[in-house]
Amino acid sequence: MTYDLWEIRPQIHILTNYITACDVVNACLSVGATAIGGDALCECAQITENCDGLVINTGTPSPERLKVFLSSGKRANELSIPIALDPVGAGATDFRRDMLKELLAKVHFACIRGNASEIKAICEILGISKGEKVTQVFAGVEDTGSRLPKKDLLSLSKATKAVVVVSGENVLIADASSNLIYKLPGGSSMQKLFTGAGCMMSAIIGSYLGAAKKEDETDDYVNAIREGVLLYQINAARAELFCQNEKRLGTMEYKNALIDQLSLTRLSRRDRFRRLDTFLYAITNRDILQGEISLSEAVEQAILGGATMIQLREKNMTTTEYIKTAVKVNQICENYDIPLIINDNVEVCRVVGAAGVHLGLEDESIEKAREVLGRDFIIGATAHNLEEAKRALLLGADYLGVGAAFGSDTKKDAKPMMNLETYREITSSIPIPVVAIGGITGENLHHLSGLGLSGIAVISSIFGASDIKENTKSLKEKAKEEILG
The missing domain is CATH 3.20.20.70 (Aldolase class I)
Structure with a gap:
């Protein structure tokens, strides 16, 4: 099924980090979803129950935000609302490891999207892969070049019952239910020029999950995820061509061009x-x-x-x-x-x-x-x-x-x-x-x-x-x- 978000208009609850919050919400809006970002513990679960999808981004974490993640995540699970998890900086600190371990134990996610280092850290947290502990303390939250065996991706998908998306030069989508790994285009190297490109992808994935939920296509989540990733990556490549053609090679020029290209999907x-x-x-x-x-x-x-x-x-x-x-x-x-x-x-x-x-x-x-x-x-x-x-x-x-x-x-x-x-x-x-x-x-x-x-x-x-x-x-x-x- 092909999802026209401009017609379906899914509403997505975005619980994201304060560094990329504006870009993440704009990413949702640009593809036709509506977004709300309420993260107060007193109301977050109620906001979630009125939405079609939930995105949890663990950047800028705190004990208070963990409570918010758990409150909204559990309510989403009770109502079968799909959740996309973006485990930003998964291997950076002991707190982030413990937070993700608790989240993964208490909340079911329809999709887990991260770069290779973040997904590798989750595999290590869950005991799926062994070896040297992943750390991103000095590398920030960008992919440090880690590579993952495909069997580990399928094992993670099986263990979490989630579709696993690994972004990088190419995008890998692992789905244990079909025992398949899809390899999709990597978009543009210019996505690395600004922070939040991965967060935007996760938000768009959440938007497509919400569309599938709203259309009662809950058995189609892997295809909805694939469609969302493709839309994002194809338009990331278009934005690069636009910037090169117009000789607009600055960081913010590219980011704005990317959001513009995504927003054009509303047109004939x-x-x-x-x-x-x-x-x-x-x-x-x-x-x-x-x-x-x-x-x-x-x-x-x-x-x-x-x-x-x-x-x-x-x-x-x-x-x-x-x-x-x-x-x-x-x-x-x-x-x-x-x-x-x-x-x-x-x-x-x-x-x-x-x-x-x-x-x-x-x-x-x-x-x-x-x-x-x-x-x-x-x-x-x-x-x-x-x-x-x-x-x-x-x-x-x-x-x-x-x-x-x-x-x-x-x-x-x-x-x-x-x-x-x-x-x-x-x-x-x-x-x-x-x-x-x-x-x-x-x-x-x-x-x-x-x-x-x-x-x-x-x-x-x-x-x-x-x-x-x-x-x-x-x-x-x-x-x-x-x-x-």
């Missing part, structure tokens, strides 16, 4: 569409897939590698077959909050509810597509020169695909552009995003530097690769250097 796909959505535009071609991988799996690998938009391109299918394929691919894209564009077929786009459609010069007109789809769908168009670009703009296109930059392995009749300066001519005259397409690889990408492009559209270098995820990741890093420069 077209209203929230930005030029950076087209930054790494992956266009499918099932005929060049390597090995036994399915098209759906290939799309997911491209997204995990960093693709910012997907186009489903099926030239030899009936409309019925196209719709069946598009439904599967669209579900994957929605899971990762990535826009799906349907190539050439307005009807498939409409039926499936994809983000938009891309039309070639000989396809259905932009005006007719807008009439069929309405204002909330993205419409992209193909152009080869400034004249065609201006015409597409006047007809209402939201972005342009311009090529073929270097010819094409998938379209044999696509001739390389005679002059790449055509891109600069178009981007300097056209206000909508302009994407280069045609034979683009990591080796020739540098030729597109400084031309004002919003991104690159790639087929073979992604879907023809033996390792789609790693190739996409490598291509994205090179595009950051050349396109964002």
Whole structure:
């Protein structure tokens, strides 16, 4: 199930530390939840019972706050209200160890989210892993590089009956009930520039748990957690691209950009569409897939590698077959909050509810597509020169695909552009995003530097690769250097 928090509007009780309290509440608000932060012992349990979810963050602890945690936690358990635990600085002091030991003994948590050091400390507290005691006294509350065996994560999940989330370069989600560990994208290295990034993730997890509770999907908590983490991490990556593109590289610039990106989820796909959505535009071609991988799996690998938009391109299918394929691919894209564009077929786009459609010069007109789809769908168009670009703009296109930059392995009749300066001519005259397409690889990408492009559209270098995820990741890093420069 996909949760629309802006429609569900779960209310979350936030018991967090005073260092990151404002950011944590703003994180909840930015994704569509409502939040209340009352932490007085005389009222905390009553506040909890009127909420859909509870987040307990153990930063800035005290004996008095422990009483608050226990009071709200026990009341939440009595009413089957899901709780997310963020064990900030779990290994820092004896008091924090004793506090967490008592909390874990007396309160059941639906999710425990921490960095590797914090989760390792909890494993040590519960006797799951042995070895040198974890300490963060000098390292603060950031991950000190600790690594955890996957068996310990599943053991912790089993012992606590909680889904365990470990954040870091990648995010691991351990669920003992299914005996599975999910590995999700790590977002952005810029999250380390400010305190509270992990606290914000925990608050968003709590918001999604509250949404699942409010929708009576209490058996779906692991998927709600996964969806919340993905939303946060995908938008953390978008915020980094935005900051690099705008040359806003300061700590607070990034934090504000992250909250802004999260808040845009309230808008329709077209209203929230930005030029950076087209930054790494992956266009499918099932005929060049390597090995036994399915098209759906290939799309997911491209997204995990960093693709910012997907186009489903099926030239030899009936409309019925196209719709069946598009439904599967669209579900994957929605899971990762990535826009799906349907190539050439307005009807498939409409039926499936994809983000938009891309039309070639000989396809259905932009005006007719807008009439069929309405204002909330993205419409992209193909152009080869400034004249065609201006015409597409006047007809209402939201972005342009311009090529073929270097010819094409998938379209044999696509001739390389005679002059790449055509891109600069178009981007300097056209206000909508302009994407280069045609034979683009990591080796020739540098030729597109400084031309004002919003991104690159790639087929073979992604879907023809033996390792789609790693190739996409490598291509994205090179595009950051050349396109964002």
